[in-house]
Amino acid sequence: xxxxxxxxxxxxxxxxxxxxxxxxxxxxxxxxxxxxxxxxxxxxxxxxxxxxx
Amino acid sequence: xxxxxxxxxxxxxxxxxxxxxxxxxxxxxxxxxxxxxxxxxxxxxxxxxxxxxxxxxxxxxxxxxxxxxxxxxxxxxxxxxxxxxxxxxxxxxxxxxxxxxxxxxxxxxxxxxxxxxxxxxxxxxxxxxxxxxxxxxxxxxxxxxxxxxxxxxxxxxxxxxxxxxxxxxxxxxxxxxxxxxxxxxxxxxxxxxxxxxxxxxxxxxxxxxxxxxxxxxxxxxxxxxxxxxxxxxxxxxxxxxxxxxxxxxxxxxxxxxxxxxxxxxxxxxxxxxxxxxxxxxxxxxxxxxxxxxxxxxxxxxxxxxxxxxxxxxxxxxxxxxxxxxxxxxxxxxxxxxxxxxxxxxxxxxxxxxxxxxxxxxxxxxxxxxxxxxxxxxxxxxxxxxxxxxxxxxxxxxxxxxxxxxxxxxxxxxxxxxxxxxxxxxxxxxxxxxxxxxxxxxxxxxxxxxxxxxxxxxxxxxxxxxxxxxxxxxxxxxxxxxxxxxx
Ligand SMILES: Cc1cc2nc3c(=O)[nH]c(=O)nc-3n(C[C@H](O)[C@H](O)[C@H](O)COP(=O)(O)OP(=O)(O)OC[C@H]3O[C@@H](n4cnc5c(N)ncnc54)[C@H](O)[C@@H]3O)c2cc1C
Numbered sequence: 001x002x003x004x005x006x007x008x009x010x011x012x013x014x015x016x017x018x019x020x021x022x023x024x025x026x027x028x029x030x031x032x033x034x035x036x037x038x039x040x041x042x043x044x045x046x047x048x049x050x051x052x053x
Numbered sequence: 054x055x056x057x058x059x060x061x062x063x064x065x066x067x068x069x070x071x072x073x074x075x076x077x078x079x080x081x082x083x084x085x086x087x088x089x090x091x092x093x094x095x096x097x098x099x100x101x102x103x104x105x106x107x108x109x110x111x112x113x114x115x116x117x118x119x120x121x122x123x124x125x126x127x128x129x130x131x132x133x134x135x136x137x138x139x140x141x142x143x144x145x146x147x148x149x150x151x152x153x154x155x156x157x158x159x160x161x162x163x164x165x166x167x168x169x170x171x172x173x174x175x176x177x178x179x180x181x182x183x184x185x186x187x188x189x190x191x192x193x194x195x196x197x198x199x200x201x202x203x204x205x206x207x208x209x210x211x212x213x214x215x216x217x218x219x220x221x222x223x224x225x226x227x228x229x230x231x232x233x234x235x236x237x238x239x240x241x242x243x244x245x246x247x248x249x250x251x252x253x254x255x256x257x258x259x260x261x262x263x264x265x266x267x268x269x270x271x272x273x274x275x276x277x278x279x280x281x282x283x284x285x286x287x288x289x290x291x292x293x294x295x296x297x298x299x300x301x302x303x304x305x306x307x308x309x310x311x312x313x314x315x316x317x318x319x320x321x322x323x324x325x326x327x328x329x330x331x332x333x334x335x336x337x338x339x340x341x342x343x344x345x346x347x348x349x350x351x352x353x354x355x356x357x358x359x360x361x362x363x364x365x366x367x368x369x370x371x372x373x374x375x376x377x378x379x380x381x382x383x384x385x386x387x388x389x390x391x392x393x394x395x396x397x398x399x400x401x402x403x404x405x406x407x408x409x410x411x412x413x414x415x416x417x418x419x420x421x422x423x424x425x426x427x428x429x430x431x432x433x434x435x436x437x438x439x440x441x442x443x444x445x446x447x448x449x450x451x452x453x454x455x456x457x458x459x460x461x462x463x464x465x466x467x468x469x470x471x472x473x474x475x476x477x478x479x480x481x482x483x484x485x486x487x488x489x490x491x492x493x494x495x496x497x498x499x500x501x502x503x504x505x506x507x508x509x510x511x512x513x514x515x516x517x518x519x520x521x522x523x524x525x526x527x528x529x530x531x532x533x534x535x536x537x538x539x
Contacts, residue, residue, distance in 0.1 A: 012292070012302065012304075013292075013295070013296055013301055016292035016296045017289065017293050017296075018293065018296050018297055019293070019297055027479065027509055027511065028476075028479075028510070028511050030476070030511065033510050033511040033515075034512070036510060036512040037515050037516065040482045040508065040512055040513070040516055041516065043484060043504055043506070044466040044482075044516075045538060047465070047466060047484055048430065048434070048463075048538040048539055049538060050463075050464070050486075
């Protein structure tokens with residue numbers, strides 16, 4: 001990634017993973033994100049409902 | 054007739070008051086005491102702080118709603134607690150001081166049968182020398198008025214960059230044991246997004262400063278999530294988010310002092326260091342409000358009600374024990390005060406038994422670590438559970454506390470906005486289940502790996518945006534509000 005070029009080698013910032021353009025594409029691809037929207041909603045609702053008695 | 058007094062009209066207090074009025078008959082009296090007439094949806098302060106929303110978009114006046122619901126509203130702040138009453142008034146009461154312009158400073162005794170202390174945190178700016186939002190180059194997004202000022206300051210800095218002047222933005226925690234890293238994390242990502250959107254990134258250094266041992270700790274000891282075919286830690290997730298954006302970071306830093314141009318901090322190595330800045334948004338330490346409690350003879354019994362940090366003692370296990378022996382059983386389930394069973398403290402107002410992250414000290418002995426967060430979703434659930442237990446007690450006459458919600462069992466979702474926009478926006482949907490890791494139940498990862506996640510994407514922004522409107526709809530008591538979960 002081009003970001004890496006301005007990161008000092010051996011600093012903390014040098015090691016973590018950077019998303020590829022493929023990953024970035026899916027993060028913005030509306031049809032895929034629409035599906036994720038419903039999946040995430042379901043997961044959150046399940047967490048809230050199961051969290052208390 | 055039962056008298057229920059709710060102190061605080063934030064997430065926990067307003068949720069409790071809403072369920073109480075819905076489930077109790079008109080013969081019971083509900084009183085809400087809050088220094089402000091507004092309910093504010095705090096998570097959207099982030100967008101006020103970058104000019105994407107106005108303060109009026111995230112708050113509303115509670116008085117018409119409470120009038121409709123026949124809830125008595127007092128614009129006042131609680132000061133002293135008299136759980137046994139006193140020589141004159143022989144029933145538990147709370148002393149309040151009015152904050153409304155007409156009655157400002159007037160004190161009154163408010164008797165109760167049940168008291169819900171949902172006063173949230175005191176934003177303890179004074180605990181860090183010089184940390185006062187609105188002065189110099191220091192901002193805050195903890196309230197809607199702070200966030201409005203933050204946006205004004207940010208605009209000044211943006212103008213300077215447009216004139217070719219380089220600016221350093223430092224955002225994070227402003228106290229060695231601050232919590233609420235998530236809010237600062239959101240704000241730094243949004244500030245960065247707005248700078249990049251204006252093509253000014255070459256003129257901005259954006260720096261994260263945090264008391265976390267590792268990034269992604271968020272005061273809950275971090276979390277394990279599934280990512281790219283691995284189970285990985287939120288450390289990697291948070292760092293990757295920053296690397297993608299060229300945001301640099303300073304970790305294990307306890308901010309001690311701030312002046313107009315420099316932040317002074319100590320790190321776990323015991324070094325005293327400085328960081329120059331032009332714009333700083335640092336979350337202050339949280340504490341209790343300094344309430345005092347007295348018995349009927351007037352002797353100070355504050356220690357029975359409040360922990361050393363001023364937050365209220367509840368049904369937690371406060372026995373001091375080493376980190377290795379901490380368990381989810383230390384965490385409260387009903388938020389009931391052990392000395393006075395008719396007093397409850399849901400939300401940030403309750404004193405946690407300990408932090409969730411491992412406590413750390415610098416070589417000089419300064420504690421530097423993230424204390425326990427109590428985010429909106431658990432605060433709402435605690436408010437609801439408290440109301441349900443009081444309702445059951447009033448209806449059956451039996452104080453059995455069947456409704457329970459422990460942070461060691463319930464999960465939390467936090468949508469970390471990283472930029473506003475229906476097609477260009479983004480947010481990371483972060484969920485943990487449970488909030489406090491349960492290593493007995495989930496020996497591998499401490500939490501349910503299928504419901505603990507961190508997923509960046511446009512869908513996260515839609516979620517955060519939808520939640521803004523959904524939770525304000527619920528808070529406004531619009532038709533079928535109770536169908537919306539906390
Ligand atoms: C900028 C920011 C962003 C956040 N984003 C998220 C997020 O995305 N998701 C999430 O889950 N959580 C988020 N949080 C955390 C969330 O806002 C809190 O967990 C939640 O507000 C806690 O609710 P509470 O009712 O305990 O306290 P509060 O909401 O703070 O309410 C306290 C109430 O008590 C009143 N009060 C204060 N003193 C007194 C007194 N002496 N007498 C009577 N009343 C008093 C206050 O006026 C207020 O009405 C964020 C927090 C901040 C600061």
